Amino acid sequence: MTRSDLSPTGIRFQNIEKRYGGLWALRRVTLDIAAGECVVVAGRNGSGKTTLLRIAAHLVRPSFGEISFVAPGTNGKLAAPRTGFVAHATMAYDELTAEENLLLFARLQDIFQPAARVEGLLREVGLYERRASLVRTFSRGMRQRVAIARALLSEPSVLFLDEPATGLDPQGVSWLAETLRKLRDAGCTMLMSLHGESEISSLATRAIRLEAGSVAADTRTGANFRSILTFADA
Amino acid sequence: MALLSNTAVLLGKELRTEFRSRELLTTTVVFILMVVVLFSFTFDPSSTESRRFGPGLLWLAFLFAASLMLQPCFLREQTNDTLSALRLSVNDPFAIFLAKLAANTLFLLLTELLMLPVFSILYNVPVLPVLHWLVLTFFLGSLGVSIAGTALSAISAQARMRELLLPLLLLPLLTPVLVVSTQVTAGLLDRAPFVEWKGIGFLAVFDLVFLTALWLFGEYLLEE
Amino acid sequence: MKKHALASAVVLLLLGAAAYGALYVAPTERTMGTIQRIFYIHVPSAWTGLTAFFICFVANLFYVFRRQPYWDWLAVSAAEVGLAFTTVVLITGPVWAHPVWGIWWTWDARLTSTFVLWLLYVSYLLLRTLVEEPDRRALFSALFGIFAFIDVPLVFGSIRWWRTQHPQPVIMGGAGSGLEPTMRWVLLFSWLAMLSLMALLLRARYDVEAMRGELDSLQRDAEAA
Numbered sequence: 001m002t003r004s005d006l007s008p009t010g011i012r013f014q015n016i017e018k019r020y021g022g023l024w025a026l027r028r029v030t031l032d033i034a035a036g037e038c039v040v041v042a043g044r045n046g047s048g049k050t051t052l053l054r055i056a057a058h059l060v061r062p063s064f065g066e067i068s069f070v071a072p073g074t075n076g077k078l079a080a081p082r083t084g085f086v087a088h089a090t091m092a093y094d095e096l097t098a099e100e101n102l103l104l105f106a107r108l109q110d111i112f113q114p115a116a117r118v119e120g121l122l123r124e125v126g127l128y129e130r131r132a133s134l135v136r137t138f139s140r141g142m143r144q145r146v147a148i149a150r151a152l153l154s155e156p157s158v159l160f161l162d163e164p165a166t167g168l169d170p171q172g173v174s175w176l177a178e179t180l181r182k183l184r185d186a187g188c189t190m191l192m193s194l195h196g197e198s199e200i201s202s203l204a205t206r207a208i209r210l211e212a213g214s215v216a217a218d219t220r221t222g223a224n225f226r227s228i229l230t231f232a233d234a
Numbered sequence: 235m236a237l238l239s240n241t242a243v244l245l246g247k248e249l250r251t252e253f254r255s256r257e258l259l260t261t262t263v264v265f266i267l268m269v270v271v272l273f274s275f276t277f278d279p280s281s282t283e284s285r286r287f288g289p290g291l292l293w294l295a296f297l298f299a300a301s302l303m304l305q306p307c308f309l310r311e312q313t314n315d316t317l318s319a320l321r322l323s324v325n326d327p328f329a330i331f332l333a334k335l336a337a338n339t340l341f342l343l344l345t346e347l348l349m350l351p352v353f354s355i356l357y358n359v360p361v362l363p364v365l366h367w368l369v370l371t372f373f374l375g376s377l378g379v380s381i382a383g384t385a386l387s388a389i390s391a392q393a394r395m396r397e398l399l400l401p402l403l404l405l406p407l408l409t410p411v412l413v414v415s416t417q418v419t420a421g422l423l424d425r426a427p428f429v430e431w432k433g434i435g436f437l438a439v440f441d442l443v444f445l446t447a448l449w450l451f452g453e454y455l456l457e458e
Numbered sequence: 459m460k461k462h463a464l465a466s467a468v469v470l471l472l473l474g475a476a477a478y479g480a481l482y483v484a485p486t487e488r489t490m491g492t493i494q495r496i497f498y499i500h501v502p503s504a505w506t507g508l509t510a511f512f513i514c515f516v517a518n519l520f521y522v523f524r525r526q527p528y529w530d531w532l533a534v535s536a537a538e539v540g541l542a543f544t545t546v547v548l549i550t551g552p553v554w555a556h557p558v559w560g561i562w563w564t565w566d567a568r569l570t571s572t573f574v575l576w577l578l579y580v581s582y583l584l585l586r587t588l589v590e591e592p593d594r595r596a597l598f599s600a601l602f603g604i605f606a607f608i609d610v611p612l613v614f615g616s617i618r619w620w621r622t623q624h625p626q627p628v629i630m631g632g633a634g635s636g637l638e639p640t641m642r643w644v645l646l647f648s649w650l651a652m653l654s655l656m657a658l659l660l661r662a663r664y665d666v667e668a669m670r671g672e673l674d675s676l677q678r679d680a681e682a683a
Contacts (some may be wrong), residue, residue: 021591022678052259059318060458063593085322095251107243108323150319206396258651388581389598393588403602404583406577407609410616413495417620432619440612451601 004189008035008072009157010080011056011205015065018051018213026049026062027213033206035072038180038190042228043210049193050088050162052210056191057085058161069158082109084151086161090143092151094136098146100125101135102153109154121149126175140167148176152183159183161192165200173199197226236325237332242388244320244333252341262303262345269295270353284357289419292346292353293412297379300342301401304383307334308391317456327453331384335448338380339373346372364422367429371422375415380446382407388455410440465661476651479644480616493557497636502649503543504572506656508610510540511579513606513660518600527671528595533603534586535653535663537579537657567621571614578606578613592674 011033018026026048033039041049054060054066069078086090092101099118106114122128125145130138135146144167151159159180165173177199184190184203194201201207207228209217217228252258273291277283311317320330329347350368354361361368383404418433480498514536521529551569552562563569585602589595 019593021593022674024678054318057322059321083322085318087315087318089318091315091319093247093251093316094314095254096247099252103317104243104247105323108237108240108320120547127440380606386602389585392594393585393598394590395588399585399588400589402581406574406581407605409574410609410612413616413620419622436616436619442606443608443612447605451522451604454597454601457597 006155007078007081007125007157008187009078009189010035010037010070010072011158011189011191012068012070013052013056013065014067015138016052016055016062016067018048018055018060021061024213026055029065029213029217031208031216031218033185033189033191035070035189036187037206038184038204039192039206039208040204040228041191041193041208041210042195043193043216047210048213049210051213053160053162053191053193057083059085081101081158082156083158083160084156085145085155086144086151086159086164088162088166090135090147092135092143092146095134097132097134098122098138098149099131101146102149105150106153111153115151117153121152124179125149141169141172144168144172148179152179158189158191161190163193163195165194166196176200177203237329238302238327240324240326241332241336244324244329245336248333248337252337258303258306259341259345262299262341263348265302266295266299266345266349267352270297270349271358274356278355281358284359285420285423285425288353288357288359289416289423292349292384292419293375293416295349296342296376297405297408297412298401299345300338300376300379300383301404303341303345304338304387304404304413305390305397306378307338307384307387308398309387312391316419321456327451327456330456331388331448331452335377335380335384338384339377342376342380343373346376358390359423361423364427367422368419370434371415371418371437374434374441375411376439378411378437378444379408381406381441381448385444385448385452385455411437414440465658469651472651472654476648477642479647484641484644485638486625493554496550496554498644498648500547500554501645502652503546503550503636504568505649506652507540507543507547507572507575507652510536510543510656510660511575511607511610514540514579515605518603518607519594520582521600521606524599525593527596530600531664531667531671532660533596533600534583535660535667537582537603538663539659541576541579541583541651542659543656544572547572565621567618568614570621571617574613574617575610578609582606 004012010221011031013029013031013033016026016029017024029048029052040054043049051060055062058067069081071078092098096104099122102121103114106118111117119128122131125148127142127145127149130142135143138146142208144164148164151161161180164176168176178202180190180200190203192200204225206218206220207225208215209228219225220227258319270291273287273295277287308317311320317330321327324330346370350361353359383400386403386407387400390396390403393399414433414436418430418437421428421433476498480495484495484498486492514533517529517533517536519525521533522618548569551566551572555564582599582603586595586599589598620653
């Protein structure tokens, strides 16, 4: 993976609120995530982590407030940086093969030399041998690898990960942690929601805890860091 | 341009997915066949009567079949949240709709054309002399059905009672298509066949109006 | 309270005057006799219904682009009021047709189109009951409302064309076909009276919806505290 044109991108949440009927999933969230930061969002189920991520990815429209990508230093808003999203769901078609899925999304995103890129990614996530198998036949761990490959297709400047280690065996988690480390070191901004401490959470440079849709804690280093991550399990 | 290439890529995906399983096509064909056969028990299928009731029967069957066939359209994108993947990948969300409605029109047209010889034989109505006009009519009508149906299936996929909701929303909306398509088809199947140009023009207008509406409002249909 | 009572009084007055006009002022129609007077309810109801649906359409557009809840409140109110007036059209049609033609329903172009219109907005209201989440419900019903309204001219046009192929007895003749000036005035006045009733009903229904909305947000704030 070449990191030649990774344009640093920050994320800005301004007074973000999201309600679903009578339930406020997010309340007055104001955050500034700097370009290149690796942020972990921790919290109980239902604390708003997924909503936060989906709003940041521009999948969910906030009820109030503004979400934007920012170019560092300029304070100006970036139109459409390359982003990647890894969710609970595979976000790939069961009835297509791994290769077909990746080619589809590569072509949609107008990726240069899609076939070569897809082949490279398949090798990297360790699915090259199973590239012609339907995703329907994949195990949970393999599906997660497809999801990660798909998210990385465009060499994103911003990566969103919603509990990405789910379903991965220990080797898978190590491999993912290593992949994410390389991305982080190359300047990719990362926002991920995690359940508790792991190899992956150790990559973070900042930890945020959400409680009932509000930011309850936000630290970059220090004693609080660990407690934020482990508190999620409580 | 990006919209067309995205649409082409997505259309390829829709077609590949369907032709692998062919479940939508087969069930739709069988459904229309059943309606056509059942309908024959409700009136005396002599040649004269068939010319009177045939066009309406055909189009009613197509409409009912479509309202069933269009249900999985956006529903199947919920399985693995592939809709989110699409929304993140495409520049213009209209490409998603264009691809789906093109695929749906194609599937509908295919099933209709498969039904045509069956109808012709069962009801003793010759269709060969006017085949190309019938194809045009079926195409314009099916396009209208697909445009409205694809748009509304995005809504019904997220509502309760979606199996009933889609027909409920779609059928009144498609009244003009039913009325006009039946008229044009009746003209073509008449003993002295003629082309009802006004009708063809009307169908084209319907298609254009709803395609424009979908273009203007499609992104909101996909919003979360 | 006072404003409301005054408004109701005005509406009642207008309706009373319209009724008087329809029953006594308007001349008796040549061929059909007294039953024709139902025309002064039937036609204005149709126009008022369409006016209400147009208001619904505008509210739908504003909601999609502005997302303020009060547009949704206006939309549902307008749809319900429009449906009420449309129902009156569908009832007065047969009531008129039966003594004159001896049949309850003729597939007259306008009446048939009105029936489809009625079905469209019934579907609109049904859609609202089947989407639980309020913001989603507002958005989806607004979008369907937009599709439904742009369909209206297509429905009327297609059915009218169809009926020219298969002519049927036309209820009420064309509006304005051979209308004496007095009749025209009574008709327009009836429409005015109906519009005022529509406005009153709209306001009342909107207020109910607004209260519901307020209650909702109060509840939410209470939960948050």
